[in-house]
Amino acid sequence: MNGWRELIRIENVTKRFGSTVAADHITLSIGEGEFFALLGPSGCGKTTLLRMLAGFETPDSGCIFLDGKDLTAVRPWKRPVNMMFQSYALFPHMNVYDNIAYGLRQEGLPAAEIDRRVRNALELIGLPDLAKRKPGSLSGGQKQRVALARAIVKQPRVLLLDEPLAALDRKLRVEMRLELKRLQSEVGIAFVFVTHDQEEALTMADRAAVMKDGRIMQVGTPEELYTRPANLYVAQFIGEANVIGGRLECIESEWLLRQDTHLFRVSGAEVRRHGLMQGSLAAIVVRPERMFIASASSVAERKDYNGLSARVIEIAYLGSAYNFVVQTDEGRRFFVQVQGAEGSPSYRVGDVVMVGWGVEQGILVPMDEFGNTNPPEGIANKLR
């Protein structure tokens, strides 16, 4: 993030479609040359925001600035912004060369210049021999590259990508993540991409905005989003999470969270991070890989971790790790991931074990906005 310079500024932008609010007073800055992700479930408004950047939708209120100039009223064909569509939208009646040259021809560049730039673009995407082919005869991956080339050949200030990898099969998708990342650093253009896939956002983006119901829940680097989520929604959307909701208490200068009759130790630094107080509603979020599992008698009571006795109810082998689902006598369920476990696990379904986490591993999020304290149903289901 060295030398970060603001390129796009979205200021207080609101957009409604009938009674649904697709963008609710969104304010956001995107830096020059940044790989930025708009992340959220379908219907969260991320595509609308992207389309407002492209100029296909106009904000009901608020402004969008590019390089400090107000872009809000500029029509799509006059914006120094290009888009790669989810369906690729290659012109079926033109061959690959003409598709890529299309944008340059609109600028009225000399033919030689167009030819040079199209050839460079074909080289860049590694398909120099496909110039004469029609889009109909290309594979999904090839179409994707051509669509990319067509958008970046105009050297826009920003490239917008709408679910760029969604139409590819899984293996190609993982490959293309690296490819896109490589291309982006090579051309140095700011990429803004929309995705519902948190893994995609975490692996590719320099920074991401997590969206929900037309609002931005948090903006940050993938690491910040994962290790320091601002709220329960982000904590649960990014990665897996064990969640314990309750009320904060401070007893003898030690912070605790009370759920029903049980008290859990909480990191004081986390309490201060959110500026929480005695009596605040909050939730402890623990990532499955930060949990430990041990035999019932092996761990003594210590001040720097939380431990509970629980019964193993499910085990799943993932190749590189084992996933356990355990349940306490009070019915609390935890999802524990043990990395690098070779051979058979030491525990079986039905065993009574000790599970827990170091106090510093427990992420704290405020809960005043979201009353939901139960871990999502999906956690147990994802094991199957």
Place this chain on the structure above:
Amino acid sequence: MRLRTWLRLHSTLVYAFLYGPIVMLVILSFNRSGLPTAWGGFSLHWYRELLHNEALLNAALNSVLVAAGSTLVSAVFGTLLAMGLERIARSLVLDAFVFLPMIIPDIVLAIALLSFFTLIELPLSLLTITVSHIVFNIAFVAAIVRTRLSYFDNTLEEASLDLGAPPLKTFFNVTLPLILPGVLAGSLLAFTISLDEFVIAFFTAGPSQPTLPILIYSMVRFGVTPDVNALATVVLSVSALLILISQRLGGTEGFF
């Protein structure tokens, strides 16, 4: 097996019923004797006669003029109408009103148009026939272009706008080339319908410039000369050819 034999017989009869008279006409046009009752040997005599029948040729020319004129106008406005209906004003009521001229009985339309022209004191001529034919031809073009448009991926237009082509340029660069098969198919259909349309043309034609169907009708009343068979065969061939081409273009296969 038995059922299949019966079905084959049945379909043969149906086709014979439909096409028997037409085939008869084509055969007669090559009959030297010119009589429907006696075969005088194969000859192109009536086709040669036709070339010298100035009234018939004139009427044919009138028909082509009307058909071409009404098709040209309908192609442009029918396409625009289809785009408007598909993109801007999606309404069942509007749809119904657009496609009504296709189903309204010709005689009703004919009387309505005649009264209208009388009202605005437009003298009856080839122009009035052309205008009348535009009325229903627009509907045919719009109907066919619309089917083509419903397959159209709108993000293609957005891609073109995004790449720097303003709306009008986008229309000519992207939209029109992709819906062109539909426009051509609609136009060919309109042309064929206009070419042999009788009722409306009969009501809206001026006294001195009959179209082909009108002239043939008047000839029938005073006895047909066999060169009409030859002419009918020519018209038939042209129509069949146009319909075939329009069917080819109307389909989506084989285009991309």
